[in-house]
Amino acid sequence: MDHHLDHHTDDIDHRILAALRARGADPRVAGVARALSWAGEHGALWLAAGLVGAVVDGARRGAWLRATALTASAHAASMGVKRIVRRPRPAHVEPLVRTAGRHSFPSSHATSAAAAAVAYGALGAHPVPPLAAAMCLSRLVVGVHYPSDVAAGAVLGALTARLGARWMKEGARGVHGAPRGRA
Numbered sequence: 388m389d390h391h392l393d394h395h396t397d398d399i400d401h402r403i404l405a406a407l408r409a410r411g412a413d414p415r416v417a418g419v420a421r422a423l424s425w426a427g428e429h430g431a432l433w434l435a436a437g438l439v440g441a442v443v444d445g446a447r448r449g450a451w452l453r454a455t456a457l458t459a460s461a462h463a464a465s466m467g468v469k470r471i472v473r474r475p476r477p478a479h480v481e482p483l484v485r486t487a488g489r490h491s492f493p494s495s496h497a498t499s500a501a502a503a504a505v506a507y508g509a510l511g512a513h514p515v516p517p518l519a520a521a522m523c524l525s526r527l528v529v530g531v532h533y534p535s536d537v538a539a540g541a542v543l544g545a546l547t548a549r550l551g552a553r554w555m556k557e558g559a560r561g562v563h564g565a566p567r568g569r570a
Contacts, residue, residue, distance in 0.1 A: 400533040401479055407527035407534075408480040417483055419521075420528040424484045427522050430462040430499035437503070440512060447510060453555040454506035454548070461502035461547035465495040465540055480530040494532045497523045497540030498547075505548035506555060 411417040426432040437455030441448045474492035476482070504519035523541055526532040532540075548555075 400535050401477075403534045404477055404527055404530065404532075405480055407524070408483075408530040411483050411528045411530065416528060420525040421484055423522050423525040424496065424529050424531075427496040427500060427525075428487060430458060430495070430503075432522075433458045433499045433503035433507075433519075436507065436512070436515065440507065440510065444510070450510060450555050453551070453557075454503075454510060457506050457548050457551040457555060458499055458502040458544075460551070461544040462495055462499040464547060465493050465498035465543055468493055468543070469495065474533075474536070476531055477533055482531050483529040484531060486531050491532055492536045493540035493543055494523070494526050494536045495540060496526050497532075497537045498544035501541040501544030502548040503544075505545045506551070509548075509552060509555070 411420060434455055437451055437458060441451035441455065444451055469488065469490045469492065472492045473490050476486065476489060476491040500519035500522040504516040507515040523537050526537050527534060
C-alpha cells in the first residue's frame, strides 16, 4: 500500500472533521447535533420509527417490521466491524458528546441511519432520508467520527437494507394470510 496516499487520506479526514466540528461552536448547531446523537444511540430513533410505521401502516406491517429488522441488523453488523477494525476515535478535536464505545470505524449511527433511509424510504417515509443525512453529518459536528467512518457506515447500512429489499417487500405480501412467496 502507498503510505503517502494513506497519509494524504488521513490528512483529508482530519481536516474535514476539524472544519465540521468547528460548526459546533454555534450553540444552535451543537444542540441539534447533540440531540441527533442522543436519538441515534444504538439505532433507537430508527427502530422506534420502524415500529411506529408498523403500527400506523397496518396493511404493510410485515414490510415495516422487516425493514426495522434490516435496520437493526445493519447496526449489529457495524458493531461487529468496529470490534474487528478497532480504529480509535478522533483525538485532535474536542467532542461535544460522550460515546458508548471508544472505536470509531464504522459509524454505527451512520449505518443505522442509512439502512433506515433505504428501507423506510422504499416504504414511502420521505422524511427519513434527509433526517438520516443530518444524523450522519451530526457525527462530524460533535467530533466523534472521521468522515471515512461516516461514509463507511452509510455504505454498510445502505447495502444491508438494499440486500434485504426483496425480503422486506415479501413481508408486505404476507399480511392477512396472503401468500408470502413470489407474486
